[in-house]
Every structure is written in C-alpha cells, then in structure tokens.
Amino acid sequence: MIMLSFHKSRAFLVLLMISALISSIDCQEATYNAHICLGAANDTASANFRSNLSAQLSSLSSKATVDSFYNDSSDGIYSLYLCRGDVSGSTCQNCVDTAAEEIQERCTSKKSAIIWYDQCMLRYSDTNFFGEEQTSPRLLMWNTKNTTSPDEPNFAALALIYNLIVQVPKSEEKFGTDESVTESRYALVQCTRDLNSSSCTSCLSELSKAIQGCCQGKIGWRILAPSCNLRYEQTLFYVQQSPPPTTPVPPQPDNGKGGSNTEIIAIVVAVSSVVVIGALLGFWYYCYRKKRRHSEGETSEVILLGNLEGSNRKQLMDGEMHVGNDDHNVEMHYFNLSTIRAATNNFSAANKLGEGGFGPVYKGKLPNGEEIAVKRLSITSKQGLDEFRNEVMVIVKLQHKNLVRLLGYCMEGDEKLLIYEYLANTSLDVFLFDPKRSRELDWAKRANIITGTARGLLYLHEDSRLKIIHRDMKASKVLLDNEMNPKISDFGTARIFGGNQLEANTDRVVGTYGYMAPEYALEGVISIKSDVYSFGILMLEIISGKKNRGFYNPDNDPSLLLHAWKLWNEGKGEDLIDQSIVHSCPKSEALRWIHIALLCVQDDPAERPTMSSVVLMLGSKSANLPPPSTAPYSMVRFAIISDQSSISGTGTGFLTSDQSTASVSR
Numbered sequence: 001m002i003m004l005s006f007h008k009s010r011a012f013l014v015l016l017m018i019s020a021l022i023s024s025i026d027c028q029e030a031t032y033n034a035h036i037c038l039g040a041a042n043d044t045a046s047a048n049f050r051s052n053l054s055a056q057l058s059s060l061s062s063k064a065t066v067d068s069f070y071n072d073s074s075d076g077i078y079s080l081y082l083c084r085g086d087v088s089g090s091t092c093q094n095c096v097d098t099a100a101e102e103i104q105e106r107c108t109s110k111k112s113a114i115i116w117y118d119q120c121m122l123r124y125s126d127t128n129f130f131g132e133e134q135t136s137p138r139l140l141m142w143n144t145k146n147t148t149s150p151d152e153p154n155f156a157a158l159a160l161i162y163n164l165i166v167q168v169p170k171s172e173e174k175f176g177t178d179e180s181v182t183e184s185r186y187a188l189v190q191c192t193r194d195l196n197s198s199s200c201t202s203c204l205s206e207l208s209k210a211i212q213g214c215c216q217g218k219i220g221w222r223i224l225a226p227s228c229n230l231r232y233e234q235t236l237f238y239v240q241q242s243p244p245p246t247t248p249v250p251p252q253p254d255n256g257k258g259g260s261n262t263e264i265i266a267i268v269v270a271v272s273s274v275v276v277i278g279a280l281l282g283f284w285y286y287c288y289r290k291k292r293r294h295s296e297g298e299t300s301e302v303i304l305l306g307n308l309e310g311s312n313r314k315q316l317m318d319g320e321m322h323v324g325n326d327d328h329n330v331e332m333h334y335f336n337l338s339t340i341r342a343a344t345n346n347f348s349a350a351n352k353l354g355e356g357g358f359g360p361v362y363k364g365k366l367p368n369g370e371e372i373a374v375k376r377l378s379i380t381s382k383q384g385l386d387e388f389r390n391e392v393m394v395i396v397k398l399q400h401k402n403l404v405r406l407l408g409y410c411m412e413g414d415e416k417l418l419i420y421e422y423l424a425n426t427s428l429d430v431f432l433f434d435p436k437r438s439r440e441l442d443w444a445k446r447a448n449i450i451t452g453t454a455r456g457l458l459y460l461h462e463d464s465r466l467k468i469i470h471r472d473m474k475a476s477k478v479l480l481d482n483e484m485n486p487k488i489s490d491f492g493t494a495r496i497f498g499g500n501q502l503e504a505n506t507d508r509v510v511g512t513y514g515y516m517a518p519e520y521a522l523e524g525v526i527s528i529k530s531d532v533y534s535f536g537i538l539m540l541e542i543i544s545g546k547k548n549r550g551f552y553n554p555d556n557d558p559s560l561l562l563h564a565w566k567l568w569n570e571g572k573g574e575d576l577i578d579q580s581i582v583h584s585c586p587k588s589e590a591l592r593w594i595h596i597a598l599l600c601v602q603d604d605p606a607e608r609p610t611m612s613s614v615v616l617m618l619g620s621k622s623a624n625l626p627p628p629s630t631a632p633y634s635m636v637r638f639a640i641i642s643d644q645s646s647i648s649g650t651g652t653g654f655l656t657s658d659q660s661t662a663s664v665s666r
Contacts, residue, residue, distance in 0.1 A: 029094075030094060030095040030098040030099065030117045030118070030119055030120070031117055031118035031119065032102070032115075032116075032117055033116040033117060033118065033139060033141070033224065034115075034116050034139050035102070035103060035106055035107070035113065035114065035115035035116065036113060036114045036115075036137055036334060037106065037107035037110040037112075037113050037333065038110060038112035038113055038114070038125070038333070038334050043110075043111060043368065044109040044110070044111075045108075045109055045110060045111045045126075049077070049111065049126070050104070050108070052074070052075040052076075052077055053077055053079075053104065053124060054104060056072060056074055056075070056077055056079055056124075057079060057100035057103075057104070057122075057124070058100065059072065060072055060079055060080075060081055060096065060100065060122075061081070061093060061096040061097045061100050062093075064081065064083060064089065064092040064093035064095075064096040064097075064120075065089040065090065065092065065093045066089060068082070068083040068084070068085055068087070068092055068173070068175075069081070069082050069083070069192060069193045069194075071130055071192075071194055073128070073130070076126055077124060077125075077126060078124065078125050078126075078127070078128050078129060078130060079122070079123065079124035079125075080122070080123060080124075080130070080192060080194065081096045081099065081120055081121065081122045082120060082121045082122075082190070082192050082193075083095060083096065083119060083120040084118070084119050084120065084175075084188075084190065084238065085173055085175030085176075085177075085190055086175075086177065086188075086238040086239040086240075086241075087119050087120075087239065088239075091119055092119065092120060094119075095117050095119040095120035096120055096122060098117070099115050099117060099120055099121075099122035100122060102115060103115045103122060103124070111125065111126040112124065112125040112126060112127070113125075114226055116139055116224050121224070121226075121229070123226060129226075130194045131194050131195065131196070131199070132199075132227070133195060133199040133200075133202055133203045133227050133228075134203075134225065134226040134227045135203055135206045135207060135225040135226070135227065135228070136225065136226075136411070136412055137225075137226075137334055137411070138207070138210070138223060138224060138225040138226075139222075139223070139224040139225075140210060140214045140215070140221070140222075140223050140224075141221060141222050141223075141224075142214055142215045142218045142220065142221035142222075143218050143219050143220040143221065143233075145218070145219050154216055154217060154218070154232075156180065156183065156185055157185060157187065157232045158211070158216075160178045160179070160180070160185060160186075160187035160232065161187050161189065161208060161211070161230055161232060162208070163178055164176050164177075164178050164187055164188070164189040164204075164230075165189060165201065165204045165205060165208060165230075168189050168190070168191065168200070168204070169191065169197045169198070169200035169201040169204070170197055173193070174190060174191040174192070174193050174195070174200055175188075175189075175190040175191075176188070176189060176190075177238055177240075179236075184234050184235070185232070185234060186232070186233050186234070186235070186236055186237060186238070187230070187231065187232045188230065188231045188232075188237075188238055189204055189228070189229070189230040189231075190228065190229055190230075191203055191204065191227060191228040192226075192227050192228070195227060195228070199227075200228065203225065203227045203228035204228050204230060206225075207223045207225055207228060207229070207230055208230065210223055211223070215232075219233075219234045220232060220233040220234055220235070333407060333408030333409075333419075334408060334409070334410065335408050335409065335410045335417070335419055336410065336412070337410055337412040337413070337415055337417075339366070339367075340364065340374055340410055340417055340419070342367075343364030343365055343366055343367075343372060343374070344362040344363070344364040344374055347360070347362055347374075347376065348362075351363045351364065353373065353426065354426070358375060358377060358378065359375065359376045359377050359378035360375075360376050360378070361373055361374065361375050361376070362374045362376065363422060364419075364422075371422035371424075372407060372419050372420065372421065372422050373419075373420045373421070373422045373423070374417055374418070374419055374420075375417065375418040375419075375420065376415070376416075376417055377415075377416035377417070392406070392409055392418065398459070398460070398464055398466075398468075400455075400456060400459045400463075400464070401452075401485070401487075402452045402453065402455050402456030402459070402485070402486055402487055402488060403456050403459070403460075403487055403488050403489075404420055404421065404423070404479055404487040404488065404489040405420065405421040405487075406418065406419070406420055407419045407420060407421060420489075423479040423480060423481045423482075423487065424481070424482050425479075425480035425481065425482065425484060426479065426480065427475065427476050427477070427478060427479050427480065427489075428449060428475040428476070428478040428479075428480060428486065428542075429474075429475035429476045431480070432475055432541065432542065432545060433475070433545070433546075433547055438545050438578065438580055439580050441484075441542075441545075441581075442581060442584065442585075443581050443584060443585035443586065443590070445484050446542050446543070446581070447589075447593075448484065448485065448486070449478065449480070449484070449485075449486045449542060450538075450539055450542055450593070450618065451615070451618050451619070452485055452486040452487075453478055453486045453488060453535065453538065454535065454611060454614050454615050454618060455615060456486070456487070456488040457470070457473070457488070457531055457532075457535060457611045458611040458612055458614075458615050460488075460531075461528045461531065461610070461611050461612075462610075462611070462612060466496050467496065467528075468491070468494050468495070468496055469494065469495040469496075469526055469527070469528060469530060469531055470488065470490075470491070470493075470494055470531050470534075471493045471494060471495055471510055471511050471520075471526065471530065471531070472490065472493050472510065472511045472512055472515070472534075473488075473515065473531055473534035473535055473538060474512055474515045474534065474537075474538060475538060475541055475542075477489055477490045478538075493510040493511065495526060509521060509524055511534075512549070513549065514537070514547075514548045514549035514559065515533075515534045515537050515538075515548065515549075516530070516533075516534070517529065517530040517532075517533035517534070517605065518533075518603060519605055520533075525605075527605060528610065528611070529605035529606075529608045529610075530605075531611070532600050532608045532609065532610065532611060532614065533600060533601055533605075533608060535600055535611070535614070536596075536597045536598070536599070536600025536601035536608075537560075537561060537597075537601060539593065539594075539596070539597035539600065540560055540561065540564050540576070540594070540597045540601075541560065543576065543577060543578065543590060543593060543594060543597070544560065544564070544576050544577065544578055545578030545579075545580065546560050546578075547560065548560040548561060561601055563576075564576050564594065564597070564598065565598065565628075568594065568595075568598060568628075573590075573591045573594050574587060574590075574591070576594060577590050589621070592621070592625070593618070595625050595628070596609075596614065596617050596618065596625065598628040599617075599625065599626070599628055600614065602628060602629045603629065604629065607629050
C-alpha cells in the first residue's frame with residue numbers, strides 16, 4: 001500500500017509538472033494591431049480622470065482569467081475588454097494587461113480610446129457606450145495576395161462568414177468559428193456581449209458590406225470595429241476546440257498484488273505523459289507558426305491612418321487611427337460627424353469659406369470654442385478620395401510653423417472631412433490679387449510671407465522625416481494667420497521621395513499651369529527643383545502683385561515670368577514692383593529678391609538653387625548672386641500650349657480663386 005501511494009504521488013507530480021509546462025508554453029504575447037485616441041484636439045483628460053481610469057482598467061484586467069468579456073463603469077468612466085473567444089484565460093489576461101498599459105501610454109490625455117490586438121480589444125470612454133452597436137471607426141486589414149482575380153468574389157469565404165453571421169448572434173458567447181479543413185479555409189466572427197442578438201447581427205452585417213470594397217479575391221482579411229469583428233484566412237489562426245474527452249476505463253479491482261496496480265499507474269502516467277507532451281509539441285508548433293507568420297508580415301495591407309516608413313504594411317486609412325511602428329507612431333483625432341455638423345451649422349452657406357476641386361471648405365467652432373476649417377470631399381469627386389488619403393498621410397507626419405496644422409478627420413457614411421486649424425486671413429491670393437486688400441500687404445508683410453514660405457518648403461524638402469514635393473505651390477496654397485504669417489497647405493497632390501531619391505518620372509502630371517516647371521509640365525520629370533520653380537513664380541507674384549496666369553500686358557508678354565525677365569534685362573526691374581509699395585519698400589532689397597526669383601525659374605533644373613540656398617540668399621544682403629541663365633524659351637512654348645489647352649481642374653485649395661489646376665494622364 002505504501003508503494004501504491006508513492007506511485008500515485010509520483011503520477012500526480014508528473015501531471016502537475018505537465019500542467020505547469022502547458023501554462024508556461026501558452027502563447028501569451030499580445031500582437032498589436034492599432035489604436036485610436038478619440039475626441040477633439042483640446043478635450044483633454046484631467047489628472048483625476050487618468051487616476052480613476054488607471055484604477056478601473058487594473059480592476060478590469062483582473063477579470064480576464066475567468067471571462068473573455070467584461071464591462072465596468074465608475075466615476076463617469078465606461079470601459080470594457082473583449083478577448084477572442086478561443087484564447088485561454090492566461091492569454092486573455094496577458095493581452096488585457098498589455099492593452100490597459102499601452103492605451104494609457106498612447107492616449108495619455110484622451111477621455112476616449114480603443115486599442116486592438118490579435119487576442120483582445122479594449123476601450124474606454126467618458127460617455128456610456130454599453131449596448132450600443134458601433135461600427136465606426138474601423139480597422140481593415142488584408143493579405144496582399146489574390147486568390148484569383150482581384151475583383152472576383154471569394155464565394156467560399158463569404159459562405160463561411162455569412163453562415164457565422166446567422167449563427168453567432170444567437171449564441172451566448174457571441175463568438176464562433178467555421179472552417180473547411182479540406183480547402184484550408186477558416187473564418188471567425190465575434191460581437192461584444194453587451195449587444196443583444198439583433199444589434200450583433202446588424203453590426204456584423206454592416207462590416208460584411210465592407211468586404212466587397214477591400215477584400216474580395218484576397219486570401220485573407222479582417223475587419224475590426226468597436227462592437228464586432230470578423231476575419232477570414234487560408235491558414236489556421238485560432239485555437240481549434242478539442243474533442244470531448246473519452247470515458248475513462250474503470251479501475252480494476254485490487255487482487256491483492258500491489259505490483260499490478262503499480263504497473264497500471266505507471267502505464268497510465270507514461271501514456272498520459274506521451275499524449276500531453278505530443279499535445280505540447282503540437283501547441284508549441286502552432287505558437288511558433290503564429291509568431292513566425294506575424295513577424296514575416298504576411299497579413300498585409302491596412303486601411304487606416306498611419307506611418308509610411310519602414311513597415312511591411314502599406315498603411316492608408318479608414319477611420320481615425322493610431323498605428324504603431326516603433327519610433328514612428330502617429331496620432332490623429334477622430335471627429336464625429338454630428339460634432340462637425342453642429343460646428344458648421346450643418347454646413348450652412350453662411351459658414352462656407354470657399355470651394356476647390358476637392359470640394360467646399362467651411363468655417364466651424366467646436367464646443368470648446370476652438371475655430372476650425374473643414375474641407376468636405378465632394379461626393380462627385382472620384383479623384384478626391386485618393387487626394388484625401390494622400391493629404392492625411394502626408395500632413396500628419398509634418399510639424400512646422402509654416403505648414404498648416406491638421407487637427408483630425410471624419411469618415412462617416414458618404415462624408416469624408418479634413419479638419420484644420422482655422423486661419424482668419426484665409427489665403428494669400430485673396431489679398432494679393434485684390435486691388436484694395438493688396439494695400440494691406442506692405443513690404444514687411446510680403447517679405448515675411450516669402451521667407452516663411454521658403455522655410456516651409458525647405459522643411460518639406462530637407463528637414464522633415466519625409467522628403468516631400470508639394471507639386472502645386474501657388475498663392476492660393478499659402479494660408480495666413482492672424483499676424484499674416486504664412487502656412488503652406490494642401491498636400492493632396494504631394495509626392496513622397498525616398499531619402500536618396502533626386503527625381504522621378506510620372507504619367508500623371510498634377511498642378512497648375514503657369515506654376516509648373518517646364519520639365520514637369522512637358523516631360524513628367526519631378527524633383528525638388530520643381531517646387532523651387534513654383535516658388536520663384538510665387539515670389540514674382542508677391543513682389544509685383546500680379547498673377548502669372550491671366551497676365552495681361554500691352555506689349556503682349558504671354559506671362560508674368562517673361563515680362564519680369566524682359567524688364568530685368570532692360571535694367572527696369574523697379575517697374576515690376578507693385579505700385580502700392582514701390583515708394584515705401586527698400587528698392588535694393590526688392591531688386592535683389594527679383595534676382596533670386598529669376599534664379600529659381602531657370603529652364604535647366606540643375607541651374608536652379610535648392611531651397612536651402614534660397615533661404616540663405618534671402619537672409620543675406622551681401623552674398624554675390626550668379627546671373628540668371630538665358631531667357632526661358634521653353635516657357636514661351638509652354639505658355640502657348642497652356643493658353644490653347646482646356647483641361648478641367650482638380651485643385652484642393654481652401655480658397656482656390658485660380659481654378660486651372662491640371663490633372664493630366666498621358
């Protein structure tokens with residue numbers, strides 16, 4: 001009997017060790033996808049709010065070992081977590097712990113936020129969202145590989161998803177998986193359990209509508225929203241449910257021979273050990289494959305707002321998001337459509353500031369009193385969506401006093417809105433080309449606008465994390481704040497260059513005739529010198545008070561540029577200076593700046609200075625300037641071509657008085 005007890009104890013210890021080994025091998029690493037810091041830019045959380053939030057999230061994570069879903073509220077804070085229905089309690093708790101810590105670090109000052117991982121989702125807010133079906137903002141991800149044709153629906157995938165959408169809302173867990181093992185197809189859908197059956201069905205059905213736009217024909221994809229999510233892959237990504245345990249063999253009666261009992265126990269322990277170790281190896285292999293798939297970046301293309309550098313994922317956007325990528329995290333604020341409607345008096349005509357090819361621009365005021373400018377994508381503008389994405393992706397990466405500040409955006413239903421800081425003096429062209437308002441621009445203000453714009457372009461070309469070519473630099477793209485300081489706007493047509501890239505060829509020429517460099521307009525060659533050329537034209541306009549396009553001169557000079565060149569070579573540079581300032585400005589400085597402008601608009605890009613050189617020349621009164629090269633003959637040819645052309649515009653300016661922006665596919 002003593003021997004029998006010893007073997008039983010040894011069997012128990014072996015099983016205990018195996019159990020501990022299982023726990024240690026469990027895939028506990030939380031795989032981060034994205035997060036969102038919600039709310040208006042100035043709607044910041046107090047220290048007391050942050051303290052209460054920390055306490056609540058800590059309490060929340062303690063529930064994760066026993067339940068895959070939990071929600072709680074206290075002190076005016078509402079929070080919940082949702083773990084994927086197949087993960088273990090320890091994995092769930094680890095993910096929720098990680099999420100609780102990360103969301104507080106990433107959204108320190110926000111009263112509302114959401115964060116997604118592969119294994120869980122966590123969110124909190126200062127308003128009650130429990131039981132509300134919310135499908136926006138959302139995260140879309142898909143594998144870049146196609147099954148067949150990119151436009152051909154994957155009916156096998158849709159069949160699995162639609163079957164789950166019918167079944168899962170009726171289940172208590174509101175979680176389900178389905179698969180076709182012979183064809184290697186796996187699907188999963190889930191709702192937060194605060195939703196009732198009809199809300200869960202509605203939530204999943206709404207997400208399924210997005211499949212056609214992003215994911216049909218793809219070999220794998222997922223769509224995540226605050227209240228529900230769905231996913232399809234051709235590789236197993238969830239833990240399959242184990243079959244029910246078999247009925248244990250009843251113990252044999254003791255025949256008085258302890259040895260046989262000992263042998264039975266030893267055999268049971270050995271067999272159990274082999275089975276469990278085999279299961280552990282299989283589970284380890286699953287974890288290994290899962291981590292390997294993640295590290296290789298097989299899931300792909302993500303539609304959200306985020307970083308453009310150093311990632312295997314090309315990140316665009318759908319919804320306001322924070323996307324993690326080591327040192328390049330980017331924060332954007334999401335505005336609810338109802339907030340923007342209230343701020344702009346439902347986009348009233350009285351609030352309209354102007355309209356460009358992108359769509360109308362409205363003035364608004366947020367509940368906290370902050371004034372904003374809202375660019376509203378025109379529903380009829382097909383090209384506008386690409387420009388919308390491009391502008392957000394570019395400008396969110398940039399911070400400079402001479403660049404307009406993007407506060408956030410809204411994508412809800414058919415509405416796509418960009419929310420900017422409001423600049424009371426609108427754009428430079430409103431002042432510069434108006435006979436009365438141009439008198440408000442004395443030489444000091446014009447000089448400040450020129451130097452500020454030059455510094456903004458220098459930042460884009462050389463000092464920002466991205467090398468950016470604006471491609472449509474003109475007066476309507478320069479906004480003025482209360483003190484008439486310039487801020488470059490409109491990055492819808494901007495082009496991002498690699499760190500060592502000097503130029504590129506494009507089949508789609510975008511910009512405005514009269515401001516495009518000739519090599520770009522005629523040959524599609526783009527470089528930082530393209531912006532230098534446009535800046536030179538802008539300088540001539542600011543100094544003369546005349547437009548380059550639509551320029552009229554009795555001597556039949558076809559453009560302001562050729563008129564300026566002619567006066568310069570005749571020694572009559574003073575005649576180019578705006579008559580409203582010619583008697584009050586320092587003429588030597590004005591003439592020097594005309595000289596710099598002519599250096600910027602030389603035909604040969606190699607002859608044009610860089611923006612760093614331009615900034616140095618503008619700041620120096622003694623440095624010798626080289627003479628401009630020969631007359632811009634290509635500009636004569638281009639002026640004749642542009643005068644005879646009639647191409648519809650697609651500009652995206654706040655106040656685009658010049659509606660001649662070109663978008664030419666060749």
